[in-house]
Amino acid sequence: MISCKAITKSYTKGANTVTPLENLSLKVPRGEFLALMGPSGSGKTTLLNLISGIDTPTSGSLEIDGEDIARFSRKQLTSWRARKVGYIFQLYHLIPVLTAFENVELPLLITSLSRAERRKKAEEALDLVGLSGRSDHTPGELSGGQEQRVAIARALVADPALLVADEPTGDLDRESATHILGLLRSLSREHGKTIVMVTHDARAAAAADRALHLEKGKLLTTDPNLTVA
Amino acid sequence: MTALLSLAFKQLVRHRLRTLLTVLGVGSGMFLFTSVETLQQSLASVTEETAADTTLVVYRENRFCPMTSQLPEHYADEIRGIDNVREVIPIKIVVNNCGASLDVITFRGVPSGLLTKFAPEIEIVEGGSAEWEKRTDAALLGEQFAKHRGLKSGDKFDAVGITVYVAGIIRSPFPQDNNVAYVHLDFLQQASKSGLGIVTQFNVRVEKSSDLKQVAEAIDSRFKSDQQPTNTRPEKAFFAETAGQLIELIGFTRWLGLGAVIAVVALVANSILLMVRSRVKENAVLRTLGYPGKAIMFLVLSEGGMLGLAGGIVGAGLAWGFLRWQSFTMGSEGHTLAVLPEISTALLAIAGALILGIVASVHPAFVAIRQPIVKSLRS
Ligand SMILES: Nc1ncnc2c1ncn2[C@@H]1O[C@H](COP(=O)(O)OP(=O)(O)O)[C@@H](O)[C@H]1O
Numbered sequence: 117m118i119s120c121k122a123i124t125k126s127y128t129k130g131a132n133t134v135t136p137l138e139n140l141s142l143k144v145p146r147g148e149f150l151a152l153m154g155p156s157g158s159g160k161t162t163l164l165n166l167i168s169g170i171d172t173p174t175s176g177s178l179e180i181d182g183e184d185i186a187r188f189s190r191k192q193l194t195s196w197r198a199r200k201v202g203y204i205f206q207l208y209h210l211i212p213v214l215t216a217f218e219n220v221e222l223p224l225l226i227t228s229l230s231r232a233e234r235r236k237k238a239e240e241a242l243d244l245v246g247l248s249g250r251s252d253h254t255p256g257e258l259s260g261g262q263e264q265r266v267a268i269a270r271a272l273v274a275d276p277a278l279l280v281a282d283e284p285t286g287d288l289d290r291e292s293a294t295h296i297l298g299l300l301r302s303l304s305r306e307h308g309k310t311i312v313m314v315t316h317d318a319r320a321a322a323a324a325d326r327a328l329h330l331e332k333g334k335l336l337t338t339d340p341n342l343t344v345a
Numbered sequence: 346m347t348a349l350l351s352l353a354f355k356q357l358v359r360h361r362l363r364t365l366l367t368v369l370g371v372g373s374g375m376f377l378f379t380s381v382e383t384l385q386q387s388l389a390s391v392t393e394e395t396a397a398d399t400t401l402v403v404y405r406e407n408r409f410c411p412m413t414s415q416l417p418e419h420y421a422d423e424i425r426g427i428d429n430v431r432e433v434i435p436i437k438i439v440v441n442n443c444g445a446s447l448d449v450i451t452f453r454g455v456p457s458g459l460l461t462k463f464a465p466e467i468e469i470v471e472g473g474s475a476e477w478e479k480r481t482d483a484a485l486l487g488e489q490f491a492k493h494r495g496l497k498s499g500d501k502f503d504a505v506g507i508t509v510y511v512a513g514i515i516r517s518p519f520p521q522d523n524n525v526a527y528v529h530l531d532f533l534q535q536a537s538k539s540g541l542g543i544v545t546q547f548n549v550r551v552e553k554s555s556d557l558k559q560v561a562e563a564i565d566s567r568f569k570s571d572q573q574p575t576n577t578r579p580e581k582a583f584f585a586e587t588a589g590q591l592i593e594l595i596g597f598t599r600w601l602g603l604g605a606v607i608a609v610v611a612l613v614a615n616s617i618l619l620m621v622r623s624r625v626k627e628n629a630v631l632r633t634l635g636y637p638g639k640a641i642m643f644l645v646l647s648e649g650g651m652l653g654l655a656g657g658i659v660g661a662g663l664a665w666g667f668l669r670w671q672s673f674t675m676g677s678e679g680h681t682l683a684v685l686p687e688i689s690t691a692l693l694a695i696a697g698a699l700i701l702g703i704v705a706s707v708h709p710a711f712v713a714i715r716q717p718i719v720k721s722l723r724s
């Protein structure tokens with residue numbers, strides 16, 4: 117599904133160049149739930165941003181489902197994201213004035229779906245995360261765990277094959293975190309989603325099929341036995 | 346597209362205070378703009394000549410106030426004999442205020458029976474002509490005049506020391522008729538103590554608009570060496586020349602209208618820019634979800650346009666209602682200018698506000714998509 121070959125990402129600001137990712141290669145088979153671990157600043161988010169097509173590598177190739185998105189134009193990337201990726205943020209990033217239902221419906225507003233079709237899909241997605249009873253609530257009226265479930269429903273609603281999550285449980289209590297991890301796991305197992313999740317937490321990583329460690333922009337190990345506690 | 350419009354609408358409605366304040370600001374600007382446009386338009390309707398104009402005003406040469414223009418009534422018969430003159434009416438004018446004024450009362454004394462002959466277009470909308478003919482103190486009020494003062498037929502009112510009985514209300518295609526009170530000529534001559542046989546001016550109807558110039562010249566040359574020489578001009582030109590100060594003043598208000606437009610643009614631009622800045626992350630998230638830059642810009646422009654539209658409806662609506670309700674009549678030297686808002690002016694203001702709102706949001710719309718997504722998310 118995902119095949120990164122020798123990708124490097126550097127940012128230049130004035131005379132300074134930072135290279136958060138250097139010559140990194142990685143393969144993620146379809147349907148895998150992968151955890152990316154590593155200390156803060158090791159390039160996890162940067163990698164996730166490349167895989168999700170909101171940023172482009174400085175060099176290297178990034179094949180997803182047979183397409184090298186590293187060569188896509190901005191416009192191509194935008195429409196690719198709309199169809200292929202769901203992004204889950206650490207801080208949920210829901211729109212505060214919209215209800216849970218309206219937040220979940222957001223990705224569908226730019227499709228050609230009718231109102232009724234949008235409604236049906238958004239309701240299904242909310243149902244899948246167990247929040248159909250809260251569809252009229254605004255983010256302010258939900259707990260952190262519920263907000264993250266709404267965010268997951270939003271990532272799911274357009275039915276992308278790939279989900280990326282940047283520390284999705286980083287801001288949650290243990291119980292909510294467990295719930296979210298169970299949800300991601302079932303999305304991978306039962307719905308065949310490929311999931312790349314960045315996490316600090318070994319417990320979270322344990323929910324994944326495999327964990328990889330990043331340090332200073334390079335992968336340390338690919339052996340799953342070393343990481344699962 | 347409707348889905349995005351509805352998203353923009355939700356954002357506006359749910360950021361209630363910000364929206365309310367901006368709409369109030371835009372509304373004030375558009376109130377001013379609509380008022381100014383109405384003033385300009387009302388002025389144009391009484392000073393700009395059209396092909397339908399066939400009325401000349403004969404005044405005493407070098408006189409500017411109705412009080413000082415004194416012409417012998419019998420000139421009427423001589424004018425009637427001039428080629429292409431369809432009808433002549435001697436008019437005695439009494440005003441409460443000769444200079445430019447906001448609340449002018451104008452009496453026009455005309456010979457009984459001659460009014461409808463002179464201007465058959467005049468229509469009696471209330472009361473009847475029977476009472477007008479019967480009573481010496483009868484008055485036919487122009488529609489605007491009656492409305493402004495809240496008078497109806499059967500009422501009595503007095504002004505400038507003259508008391509009249511309202512026999513009816515008239516409506517006329519000629520703006521001047523609607524702002525005055527018509528009374529009997531001999532009654533007004535006696536009441537104003539100017540004496541019988543003396544009038545202020547003659548109104549002359551010519552056959553067609555292209556005859557105006559030639560007839561005016563013929564009249565003035567006829568009385569050139571007479572004791573009371575005349576100065577004859579088309580009615581609208583007469584107003585334009587005598588009400589010079591008023592017109593200058595109204596011309597100046599154009600700047601107020603321009604100021605209002607600039608204020609509206611600045612206000613919407615500021616409000617939308619603040620909105621865009623406060624939603625840097627929100628927009629980055631939408632772009633992450635696959636919203637094209639164009640869709641984000643569309644959302645920003647829609648919010649600006651809706652703010653403009655709402656403000657336009659509020660401002661133009663209030664101005665329209667206010668001016669209708671107040672029905673101001675300005676005057677200068679016996680000629681009047683009714684400030685009446687047209688629906689088209691209100692619609693222009695509303696459409697204008699919509700466009701201003703959109704234009705003001707163009708820069709913020711670019712700001713909204715300027716930064717790379719990743720940078721916006723990290724901010
Ligand atoms: N847009 C950017 N501009 C400049 N430096 C960046 C940018 N994005 C990331 N970096 C730098 O790259 C390094 C890795 O960042 P990041 O991928 O966010 O790390 P992690 O998610 O593992 O904590 C950091 O040193 C960060 O400062």
Ligand SMILES: [Mg+2]
Pocket residue numbers: 160161162282
């Ligand atoms: Mg990070």
